Amino acid sequence: MNTLALDSSGLTAAVAVMTDGKLAAEYTVNNKKTHSQTLLPMIDEVMKAAGIEPKQLDCIAISRGPGSFTGLRIGSATAKGLGLALNIPVAEVSSLDALAYNLYGNEGCIICPIMDARRQEVYTAAYEFVPASDEGKTGSYEMKRIIAEKACPLDEILEELEKFGRKVIFNGDGVPVNRDHIVNNFKQKCAFAPETLLLQKASSVAAIGEFIYLNGKAVSADEHVPVYLRKSQAEREREAENEQ
Amino acid sequence: MEDRKDVLILAIESSCDETAAAVMKNGREILSNIIYSQIDLHTLYGGVVPEIASRKHIEKINQVVKTALDTAQVTLDDIDAIGVTYGPGLVGALLVGVAEAKAIAYAAGKPLVGVHHIEGHIAANYVEHKELEPPYLCLVVSGGHTHLVKVKGYSEYEIIGRTHDDAAGEAFDKVARAIGLGYPGGPKVDKVSKTGRKDAVTFPRAHIEGCPYDFSFSGLKSAVLNYLNSCRMKQGLDGNEIYSRKTDNPEFDGNELIDPETGVTVADVAASFQEAVVDALVSKTISAAKDFGYKKIAIAGGVASNSALREGMKLACEKEGFELYYPKPLLCTDNAAMIGCAAYYEYISGTRHGYDLNAVPNLKLGER
Numbered sequence: 330m331n332t333l334a335l336d337s338s339g340l341t342a343a344v345a346v347m348t349d350g351k352l353a354a355e356y357t358v359n360n361k362k363t364h365s366q367t368l369l370p371m372i373d374e375v376m377k378a379a380g381i382e383p384k385q386l387d388c389i390a391i392s393r394g395p396g397s398f399t400g401l402r403i404g405s406a407t408a409k410g411l412g413l414a415l416n417i418p419v420a421e422v423s424s425l426d427a428l429a430y431n432l433y434g435n436e437g438c439i440i441c442p443i444m445d446a447r448r449q450e451v452y453t454a455a456y457e458f459v460p461a462s463d464e465g466k467t468g469s470y471e472m473k474r475i476i477a478e479k480a481c482p483l484d485e486i487l488e489e490l491e492k493f494g495r496k497v498i499f500n501g502d503g504v505p506v507n508r509d510h511i512v513n514n515f516k517q518k519c520a521f522a523p524e525t526l527l528l529q530k531a532s533s534v535a536a537i538g539e540f541i542y543l544n545g546k547a548v549s550a551d552e553h554v555p556v557y558l559r560k561s562q563a564e565r566e567r568e569a570e571n572e573q
Numbered sequence: 574m575e576d577r578k579d580v581l582i583l584a585i586e587s588s589c590d591e592t593a594a595a596v597m598k599n600g601r602e603i604l605s606n607i608i609y610s611q612i613d614l615h616t617l618y619g620g621v622v623p624e625i626a627s628r629k630h631i632e633k634i635n636q637v638v639k640t641a642l643d644t645a646q647v648t649l650d651d652i653d654a655i656g657v658t659y660g661p662g663l664v665g666a667l668l669v670g671v672a673e674a675k676a677i678a679y680a681a682g683k684p685l686v687g688v689h690h691i692e693g694h695i696a697a698n699y700v701e702h703k704e705l706e707p708p709y710l711c712l713v714v715s716g717g718h719t720h721l722v723k724v725k726g727y728s729e730y731e732i733i734g735r736t737h738d739d740a741a742g743e744a745f746d747k748v749a750r751a752i753g754l755g756y757p758g759g760p761k762v763d764k765v766s767k768t769g770r771k772d773a774v775t776f777p778r779a780h781i782e783g784c785p786y787d788f789s790f791s792g793l794k795s796a797v798l799n800y801l802n803s804c805r806m807k808q809g810l811d812g813n814e815i816y817s818r819k820t821d822n823p824e825f826d827g828n829e830l831i832d833p834e835t836g837v838t839v840a841d842v843a844a845s846f847q848e849a850v851v852d853a854l855v856s857k858t859i860s861a862a863k864d865f866g867y868k869k870i871a872i873a874g875g876v877a878s879n880s881a882l883r884e885g886m887k888l889a890c891e892k893e894g895f896e897l898y899y900p901k902p903l904l905c906t907d908n909a910a911m912i913g914c915a916a917y918y919e920y921i922s923g924t925r926h927g928y929d930l931n932a933v934p935n936l937k938l939g940e941r
Contacts, residue, residue: 365668369675369928383680398624399665402631406669409635410676414649551635554628561624567617 330387332542333372333411334535337364337404338396338424339444339502344371345531346379347390347539353379355532364403372407386415388547390538392529393421394556395452395478396444401555412550420538420547423556425478428501429456430533431526434470436460438496438520443503446480451503452558453486454478480558483507484514491516500527581645582920583652583677584913585638587670588662588690589717590614590621591906592633596645596652597913600921601699604645606903606910609633612757619756620746627665634673641909649681656916659687659926660936661717667932675928686916687926690907691718691938692728694873696918697900697911705898710867712858714882715874716742716759719854721786721861722938724871727918730939733865734786734857741850742876744790748797748846752839753825762843763879765827769840771848771881774800778853786861788853797846804832851885859889871898878902 331353336343342364345355354375358367376383391408394401412419428442436458444452455476461469476489483503490497499511500522511519521527541547560568579598586593590611596604611629615621642648657674660667671687678685695711707727713720719741721734739747742759749758754765776796779789827840862870870890876882877899890897904911 363931365672365931366929368672369679373679373928383682398627399668402627402665402669403672405631406634406672407676409631410673411680413635413638413673414677414680551639554632557628561622561628563618563622563625 330539330542331381331385332388332390332420332535332539333376333386334390334531334538335368335372335404335408336392336424336427336529336531336534337368337400338392338394339400339529341528342367342371343529343531343534344368344375345535346375346381347532347535348379348381350539352532352535353381355530357530359528364400368403368407383411383415386417388417388420388538388542389550390420390422390534390541391553392424392427392534393553394424395446395480395558396424398557401557405553405555409550409553412553417550418542418547419550419553420541421553422534422537422541423478424529425452425454426472426474426537427529427533429454430472430537431500431530432498432522433472434458434468435498436470438498439475439490439493441486441490441497441499442501443483443486443499443507444501445503445506446559449482450480451483451486451507452478452480455486455490478558483510487511487515496520498522502528580653580917580920581647581651582654582656582913582916583638583641583649584656584688584909584916585670585674586658586693586907586909586912587630587634587666588658588660589666589907590626591908592630592637593907593909594638594641595909595913596641596647597910597917600914600917601703603700603910604647605641606908607637607641607644608906608908609637616756619750621663623663623665626663627669630666630669634669638673638677649677649683652681652683654684654686654916654920656686656688656913656920658690658693658912659930660690660933662690662934664932664934667934671930671932675930679928684920685926685928685930686919686924687930688912688915688919689936689938691720692730692915693911695722695724695871696915697873697904697908698871698898700904700910700914701900702898705869705871708867709869709871709898710858710862710865711871711873712854713874714741714854714872714876716740716746718874719788720938721858723865728922728924732938733861734788736788736790737781738789738791739794741788741790741854744794744850745876747794748843751798751801752842754843759876759879762847763881765840766844766847766881768827769838769842769844771844773837773841774845776845776849778849786857788857790850793846793849797842800842801831807832807834847879847881851879851881854882855885855889858886859893862895863893869896869898873900873905875906878905
């Protein structure tokens with residue numbers, strides 16, 4: 330089966346093609362250009378590089394959020410258009426899950442992706458990798474979310490993480506701006522992902538997306554919408570006004 | 574010509590608060606024209622909220638496109654090209670339609686044609702009037718635009734008049750809010766004006782030195798607000814207590830007195846304001862037509878469905894012996910049939926856009 334994976338939830342635009350669990354082609358761009366201009370030309374190139382025609386695709390894996398609202402919609406509208414034209418489903422992959430997957434297999438540690446959410450908050454969640462039922466003999470792990478996805482101040486998630494009493498590895502675009510704060514304030518051991526594993530990778534989205542598809546959890550392209558984890562400013566203000 | 578194949582365009586429009594898709598045959602024949610309007614949602618906020626509009630577009634876009642194809646009884650295989658509005662408009666809203674259109678064009682292997690939203694509004698007249706051909710003079714009036722345009726060819730335009738401040742539709746929205754009518758202002762002012770006297774209050778018409786075809790509506794808007802304020806003061810009321818309600822008022826009463834001394838009502842203020850707008854639009858359009866020798870005049874855009882503007886323009890055109898064209902109200906509001914029509918003329922003249930097509934929120938008319 331062929332999966333095309335897209336991620337435009339953050340600063341990078343990322344596209345990958347995965348065929349039966351094997352990465353056929355991957356393309357990541359982190360420049361100043363808008364995702365709107367880069368994403369579809371990247372898809373075109375990655376598909377050509379992988380030698381796959383659009384009609385041969387079985388599934389679109391999309392980084393469904395959280396992330397930049399506009400970035401998410403560019404990715405989602407692209408996925409929905411492809412799904413509509415090709416009549417294939419969309420596997421919705423949490424952008425935080427995909428970030429954590431970059432650090433697959435770190436047994437005993439907690440993985441905590443932090444994405445800059447502005448308004449002095451981060452989009453975050455926490456994960457651990459536990460050996461699959463073969464007790465780790467094959468090197469297979471199951472990725473478990475141990476703190477649910479949310480938008481919150483960095484200190485809130487740091488406090489929650491401290492309670493586990495375990496080493497935490499951070500990644501995501503929130504790391505460069507918050508690294509010093511974490512080093513100076515976090516009361517447990519911590520580490521930071523290297524640049525190569527720091528940001529969204531379409532191959533991680535593809536791997537999780539393929540898993541979702543094979544488990545029958547992919548949705549129709551019509552149903553798919555991004556997960557923002559936050560209401561629009563106008564809605565928040567209106568609700569605040571109504572509460573008074 | 575007989576054996577030439579029909580050209581079918583699938584068009585997508587998402588520049589503001591309508592999610593729309595249409596299938597057009599040979600430019601002017603509507604096979605389907607589907608519009609999902611978000612207006613009820615935005616009424617809660619007294620105007621279009623860009624982030625909410627964008628979120629709604631992504632929710633509805635596939636259903637709207639599919640319904641357009643199904644209603645037209647065609648599949649993507651039958652479509653010759655994908656047309657999409659790429660500007661001007663709200664950038665987040667435009668991006669949804671543009672990304673969707675590009676993905677469909679790529680996956681279905683169809684050419685992509687980006688369309689200027691105003692070109693679409695002008696083209697609505699071709700859908701309505703099968704005989705209309707350039708050249709003619711077109712007044713484009715909507716919530717975001719007030720342009721007087723020489724339409725020289727199907728994709729050749731020259732803007733000869735524009736607003737220096739508010740768009741005509743924007744002035745309608747602001748005045749409607751001030752008198753307690755709420756959003757959207759255009760249709761509401763139009764309706765309540767029918768029961769008012771358009772000569773009750775004399776509001777100013779702007780003349781801009783050196784720019785005979787340009788418009789200005791902010792002075793008019795201020796004059797209306799000042800008039801309302803002075804009436805409040807006469808009644809010993811303070812500030813913004815009355816007439817100024819944040820959202821729609823279901824118990825709105827056009828007979829409510831604004832000035833008990835003169836007997837001027839809310840409906841009178843609305844009618845007098847509308848008259849000032851219509852007068853400015855009609856007089857400048859007619860004088861431009863005379864100056865440049867146009868015999869055909871078209872109006873387009875959301876405000877083109879205003880009944881006083883249609884009536885005023887009709888009378889003036891009859892008097893001058895000009896032919897007047899305007900689309901039915903459904904084609905005046907944002908829709909994809911008009912985008913499909915404009916896309917058709919761009920398509921047959923060879924316009925193609927790449928997969929790097931971006932949304933351009935301030936796209937200028939006639940720019941490529």
